[in-house]
Amino acid sequence: xxxxxxxxxxxxxxxxxxxxxxxxxxxxxxxxxxxxxxxxxxxxxxxxxxxxxxxxxxxxxxxxxxxxxxxxxxxxxxxxxxxxxxxxxxxxxxxxxxxxxxxxxxxxxxxxxxxxxxxxxxxxxxxxxxxxxxxxxxxxxxxxxxxxxxxxxxxxxxxxxxxxxxxxxxxxxxxxxxxxxxxxxxxxxxxxxxxxxxxxxxxxxxxxxxxxxxxxxxxxxxxxxxxxxxxxxxxxxxxxxxxxxxxxxxxxxxxxxxxxxxxxxxxxxxxxxxxxxxxxxxxxxxxxxxxxxxxxxxxxxxxxxxxxxxxxxxxxxxxxxxxxxxxxxxxxxxxxxxxxxxxxxxxxxxxxxxxxxxxxxxxxxxxxxxxxxxxxxxxxxxxxxxxxxxxxxxxxxxxxxxxxxxxxxxxxxxxxxxxxxxxxxxxxxxxxxxxxxxxxxxxxxxxxxxxxxxxxxxxxxxxxxxxxxxxxxxxxxxxxxxxxxxxxxxxxxxxxxxxxxxxxxxxxxxxxxxxxxxxxxxxxxxxxxxxxxxxxxxxxxxxxxxxxxxxxxxxxxxxxxxxxxxxxxxxxxxxxxxxxxxxxxxxxxxxxxxxxxxxxxxxxxxxxxxxxxxxxxxxxxxxxxxxxxxxxxxxxxxxxxxxxxxxxxxxxxxxxxxxxxxxxxxxxxxxxxxxxxxxxxxxxxxxxxxxxxxxxxxxxxxxxx
Numbered sequence: 001x002x003x004x005x006x007x008x009x010x011x012x013x014x015x016x017x018x019x020x021x022x023x024x025x026x027x028x029x030x031x032x033x034x035x036x037x038x039x040x041x042x043x044x045x046x047x048x049x050x051x052x053x054x055x056x057x058x059x060x061x062x063x064x065x066x067x068x069x070x071x072x073x074x075x076x077x078x079x080x081x082x083x084x085x086x087x088x089x090x091x092x093x094x095x096x097x098x099x100x101x102x103x104x105x106x107x108x109x110x111x112x113x114x115x116x117x118x119x120x121x122x123x124x125x126x127x128x129x130x131x132x133x134x135x136x137x138x139x140x141x142x143x144x145x146x147x148x149x150x151x152x153x154x155x156x157x158x159x160x161x162x163x164x165x166x167x168x169x170x171x172x173x174x175x176x177x178x179x180x181x182x183x184x185x186x187x188x189x190x191x192x193x194x195x196x197x198x199x200x201x202x203x204x205x206x207x208x209x210x211x212x213x214x215x216x217x218x219x220x221x222x223x224x225x226x227x228x229x230x231x232x233x234x235x236x237x238x239x240x241x242x243x244x245x246x247x248x249x250x251x252x253x254x255x256x257x258x259x260x261x262x263x264x265x266x267x268x269x270x271x272x273x274x275x276x277x278x279x280x281x282x283x284x285x286x287x288x289x290x291x292x293x294x295x296x297x298x299x300x301x302x303x304x305x306x307x308x309x310x311x312x313x314x315x316x317x318x319x320x321x322x323x324x325x326x327x328x329x330x331x332x333x334x335x336x337x338x339x340x341x342x343x344x345x346x347x348x349x350x351x352x353x354x355x356x357x358x359x360x361x362x363x364x365x366x367x368x369x370x371x372x373x374x375x376x377x378x379x380x381x382x383x384x385x386x387x388x389x390x391x392x393x394x395x396x397x398x399x400x401x402x403x404x405x406x407x408x409x410x411x412x413x414x415x416x417x418x419x420x421x422x423x424x425x426x427x428x429x430x431x432x433x434x435x436x437x438x439x440x441x442x443x444x445x446x447x448x449x450x451x452x453x454x455x456x457x458x459x460x461x462x463x464x465x466x467x468x469x470x471x472x473x474x475x476x477x478x479x480x481x482x483x484x485x486x487x488x489x490x491x492x493x494x495x496x497x498x499x500x501x502x503x504x505x506x507x508x509x510x511x512x513x514x515x516x517x518x519x520x521x522x523x524x525x526x527x528x529x530x531x532x533x534x535x536x537x538x539x540x541x542x543x544x545x546x547x548x549x550x551x552x553x554x555x556x557x558x559x560x561x562x563x564x565x566x567x568x569x570x571x572x573x574x575x576x577x578x579x580x581x582x583x584x585x586x587x588x589x590x591x592x593x594x595x596x597x598x599x600x601x602x603x604x605x606x607x608x609x610x611x612x613x614x615x616x617x618x619x620x621x622x623x624x625x626x627x628x629x630x631x632x633x634x635x636x637x638x639x640x641x642x643x644x645x646x647x648x649x650x651x652x653x654x655x656x657x658x659x660x661x662x663x664x665x666x667x668x669x670x671x672x673x674x675x676x677x678x679x680x681x682x683x684x685x686x687x688x689x690x691x692x693x694x695x696x697x698x699x700x701x702x703x704x705x
Contacts, residue, residue, distance in 0.1 A: 011198055011297055013191075014134045015207035016177065018147060018158050019240045020383035021165045022342045023172065025285035027236040028206040032132045033289045035204050035232065130203075131297040134169060136162065137190050138312040139182035145430045145506075146212040146423075146514045148314075153476040154381070154512040156315040156329035157340060161382050163309060164341035175296025181307040188222050190305070195229055197301055204232045208239030211420035211515060213427045241417050242282040242387055243275055245424050248417065251278040253633065264640035265631060266422060266529035272414050281395075285388040332510060335475035336378075345379035352376065353393040358404050365544060367468075367479040368551040374409070375477065377511035380416070387413050419515035422529065425632035429518045432499045434527035436627050436639070438617030442527075443609050448496040454593050455490055456504050458556070461592035463568050464542040465489050467555035474555075476510030481536075481545050487524040488536040493599055495606040498525025526610055531642045535603060539596045542568035558589040571596055607644060615651040625654045 014032035023029060140147055148154040162177070169175040182190040195202055205226055210216060223233040237244035251274040255262060263269035317325040337344070352360075352374045363372045379385040394409050423429055434440050445451065451460075458466035458473070468482035478486075490496045502521040506512045522528030546552055549567035553560045559567050561581040566573050570589055578584065585591060594602055614621065620628045622638055625646025631637040646654045 009131045009201065009295075009297070010203050011201045011302075012130065012132050012203055013194070013205045014132055015191075015205060016134050016136045016165075017207065017210075018143075018382060019210065020208050021161050022345075022384050022386060023168065023288045024342065024346070025287070025386035025389050027239045027286065028208050028234070029132075029134075030286060030289060031234040031236070032204065032206040033294050035130075131295045132173075132175070133178060133198075133297040133302060134175065135178045135180065135191075135194065137180045137182040137187045138307070138314070139187045139190075141183060142187060142215065142218060144212075144214070146210070146215060148512065149506050151316050151318055152507045152512065153329065153332055153510045154378075154506075156332065157378055157476070157510045158382060159309055159314040160333070160340040161384060162314075164339075165384075168342060169296065170298075172291050173294050173296045174298060175294075176298040176303070178303060178305065179307050179309065179312065180305050181312050183312070187218065188225065191222060192225065194302060194305060195226070195231065197304070200230070202229075202231050204234060206234040206236070209235055209237045209245070210240065211245055211424040212430065213424060216424070238283065240383060240387075241420060242391060242413055243279055243417060245417070245421050247279055248275055248421055249425065249632070251275055254278060256633075264530070265637045266418070267640060268411065268414060268418055268530070271418050271421060272411065275414075282388055282391055284392060285386050331474055332476045335477075336510070340384075342384045345376070345384040348379065349374075349376055349385055349390055349393065353390075353397050357394060357397055357409060358401075360409055361404070361407075364408065365481045367482045367545045368548060373479055377513075378477070380413075381511045381513050387416065416513070416516060419513070419519040422519055423515040429522065430514055432502065432518075434525075435522055435529055436527045436620070436629055438620050438627075439525075439527035439610070439613050441616050442613040444497045445495040448494070448500065451494045451496055451593055452490070452500045452504075454590075455486070455494070455496075455501075459590050460489070460538075460594075461571070461590045462489065462538040462594075462596075463552045463556050463559060463570065463589075464545065465538050467546075467552045470555040472505075472508050476508060479545075481541075482551075484524075484532075485536045485538060485541050485545070487521065488532070488534075489538045491524045491526070492532075492535050492606055493538065493594060493602045495602070495609060498522065498527070526642070526645070529639050531640060531645070533640075533642055537599060539569060539599060556589070559583075569596070610645055611647065611653065614645065614647055618647070618649070618651055621647055621649070623649065 012032040012035060014029055020026060020028065140150065148158055162179070166177040169177055178194075180190045180194070185193070191205070205222075207219070209219065219235060223235060226233050237246065248271060252271055255274045255277070260274075262273040315329065317327050317329070319325055333340075356371055356374060359369075359372050360374060363369065366372050376385060376390065380387055380390065391410060391413050398404050422435075426435060429435065454460050455465070456469060456473075458468075458470040460466055460469075464482060465486050468478050468486045471482075472478045472486075487498075487501055490501050491498050498521045501524070502517055505517055505521070506514070509517070519528060523530050523532050526532075542549075542552065546568070549559075549562075549564050552567050559570060562570060562573065562583060563577065563581075566577070570583070570585065571592055573581075573583060573585070583589070614627070622628050625648060626638045626641045628636050628638055643655050644653070648654055
C-alpha cells in the first residue's frame with residue numbers, strides 16, 4: 001500500500017497495550033476492524049449488562065448490532081489460530097451466533113449495514129477504504145508500578161513479545177505496529193499528535209480497560225478529549241479479564257446488601273460466587289478476524305512518529321560493579337526456547353489442555369516434574385493468550401473426559417480477576433501500603449537485610465528454598481508451591497518485611513503482574529485480605545514438593561552426591577557420609593541461616609510481633625478477634641484473621657494453643673491449616689447436643705420379612 005492510498009482512507013486506531021498483545025479473542029481489535037462491533041455475549045440470564053462501552057461517541061449515534069466478519073476456526077489463515085479442541089463452539093442457542101458461517105453472517109448483516117449507513121450521518125465515510133492502525137505508546141511514567149519494572153525480566157519479555165507481535169501483524173495482515181515514545185509527552189499528547197497528522201480520517205479509537213484507577217482515569221480523560229474531535233472511543237472492560245471489574249463490584253455489592261455470606265470480604269469465594277450467580281459464566285472467546293477482511297495501515301505520514309524498540313529501551317542489561325554489562329535475559333530466553341509469540345502461547349495452551357491438565361489437578365504440588373504445571377502465566381500476563389480461551393478450554397476439556405476435573409485450574413484465573421479487583425478498589429496496594437493499615441507497626445527482624453541477601457541469591461542453607469530462588473533467577477519462573485515456600489520462609493520464619501520479597505519478585509519474574517504480586521505478598525505478610533492460613537516449613541516441605549530430590553539436585557548441584565533422604569536436610573549428614581560424598585558443610589554448601597531445630601521458635605517470634613502490632617490498634621479488632629478495615633464502600637467490615645492472631649477486647653489471644661502441625665512435629669508435615677487445630681470447647685458441646693437430639697428424634701427401623 002502506498003502513502004497516497006493511506007491518505008485517502010478512513011483509519012481506525014487500535015491502541016495496543018502491554019496487557020493485550022494478541023490477535024485472537026481481542027474485542028478492541030474487532031471493534032477497530034468493524035466500528036459496528038459490540039460484545040455479543042448472551043446476557044439473557046444476567047441482570048447486569050455485558051457490553052463494551054462506547055465512550056466519547058455522539059449520543060445521537062446508535063451503534064449497529066451487526067455481527068462482525070470474523071470466524072472462530074479457519075484453515076486458510078496465515079498464522080496459528082487458537083483452535084483448542086476444547087473450545088469448539090457449543091451446539092446450543094446460547095452460543096448460536098458463534099456457530100454461524102461467515103457467508104451467512106455477511107448475507108444477514110449486509111442490508112442492515114447499508115441501511116444503517118444511509119440513515120446515519122457520521123464521520124465513518126463508508127464509501128472509502130477502512131484501515132486499521134495498531135499503535136503502541138511507551139509511557140512508563142504513567143504506568144508506574146502497574147507496568148513493568150525498568151530492567152526487569154518482564155521488561156525483556158515485553159521487548160521480545162512486541163517484536164514477535166509486529167512480525168505477526170506483518171505476515172498475517174501486511175500491517176505494522178506503530179510504536180510511539182511517550183516517555184516525555186504522555187499517552188494523551190501522543191494520541192492527539194497522531195490525530196493531528198491523520199486529521200478527520202480517524203473514525204474510532206479502541207482499547208481494553210485496566211484495573212489501576214490512575215490509568216482508568218487517564219483513559220476516561222482521553223475518551224472525553226477525542227469526543228470533541230468526533231472520534232468514537234470503544235473501551236472494552238472484559239478484554240483482559242474474565243469479567244468486567246465494575247460488574248464484579250456491582251454483583252458483590254448486591255450480595256453484601258442482602259447480607260449473603262459467601263466468605264470473608266475480598267476472599268475468592270466472596271467474589272467468585274456472586275459472579276457466577278449474577279453474571280453467569282464468562283463469555284465465550286471470539287475468534288480472530290479473517291485476514292482478507294482486514295486492511296491495515298502500514299505506510300504513510302503517521303509513521304513519522306515511529307520509534308524503534310531499541311530507541312525506547314524497554315530492556316537494558318544490568319550493570320556490574322565494574323561497569324560492564326551482562327545479558328541476564330539470554331539465559332531466561334533460552335529457558336523459554338527463545339520464543340515469545342502468540343503462536344507459541346497457543347501451542348503451549350493446546351498441549352496443556354490436551355495432555356497436562358489432568359497432571360495439574362493431581363500433581364500440581366510437585367516441583368520435580370515440569371509437565372505438572374501449565375507455565376502459561378507469562379503469556380496471560382502480556383495478553384498473548386486470552387483468559388477466556390484458557391478458561392473455556394479447561395471447562396470443555398472436563399466435558400470431554402468425565403474423569404477429569406479442572407476446578408482448581410479454572411479458579412486460578414478467577415484469582416487473577418480478584419487481584420485486579422483489589423487494585424481497582426484499593427489502589428494503595430501498588431504503593432506497598434498494607435491493606436490492614438495497623439499492620440504497618442509490625443517490627444521486623446533487625447537482620448532482615450542480611451537474610452534477604454542470602455534468600456534472593458539462594459544461599460539460605462535450606463535446599464528447597466535455595467533451589468526455588470535459583471530457578472527464579474535463571475528462568476524467571478517458579479512453581480506455585482515452591483513460590484509459597486520461599487515466601488513463607490522469608491515472612492513467617494525469618495520475620496522479614498514482605499515488601500523486600502515483593503520487589504525482588506517484580507524484578508525477576510517474567511510473569512510479574514503487579515496486582516497478583518502485591519496481593520500474594522500482602523497475604524504472606526499477614527496484612528492482606530486473605531492471610532495465609534498455613535505455614536510451609538522449609539525443612540520438611542521438600543518431602544511433598546520434591547520427594548526424590550530431583551528438583552533440588554537440578555538447581556543446587558552442590559548436593560547432587562548426597563543420599564536421596566538427605567538431599568533436603570544436608571545438616572543431618574554424618575561425618576562418615578560427608579567423607580563418602582566429598583561434602584564439606586559450610587564450604588560445599590552454606591550452613592542454614594536459621595537453626596533448623598528452632599524453626600517453630602522463629603515462627604512464634606513472628607507471631608508475637610504481629611500480635612504486638614494488633615494490640616497497638618485494638619479499635620480495629622471486633623468482639624470475635626477479627627481485624628476490621630474500611631471497605632470500598634466506606635463501611636467497616638470484618639476480614640479474615642488467622643486463628644492464632646485473634647485477640648479479645650483486652651488484647652489477649654483467644655486461642656493460646658493454636659499452632660501448626662509441622663511446628664508440633666516438624667518431620668510429620670510441611671504445612672498447617674485451620675482444620676488441624678483443636679476445635680473450641682463450646683463448638684464441641686454444641687455438636688454433641690446436636691447429635692443427641694438427632695438420636696432422640698430418630699425412630700428404630702422395623703425390618704419385615
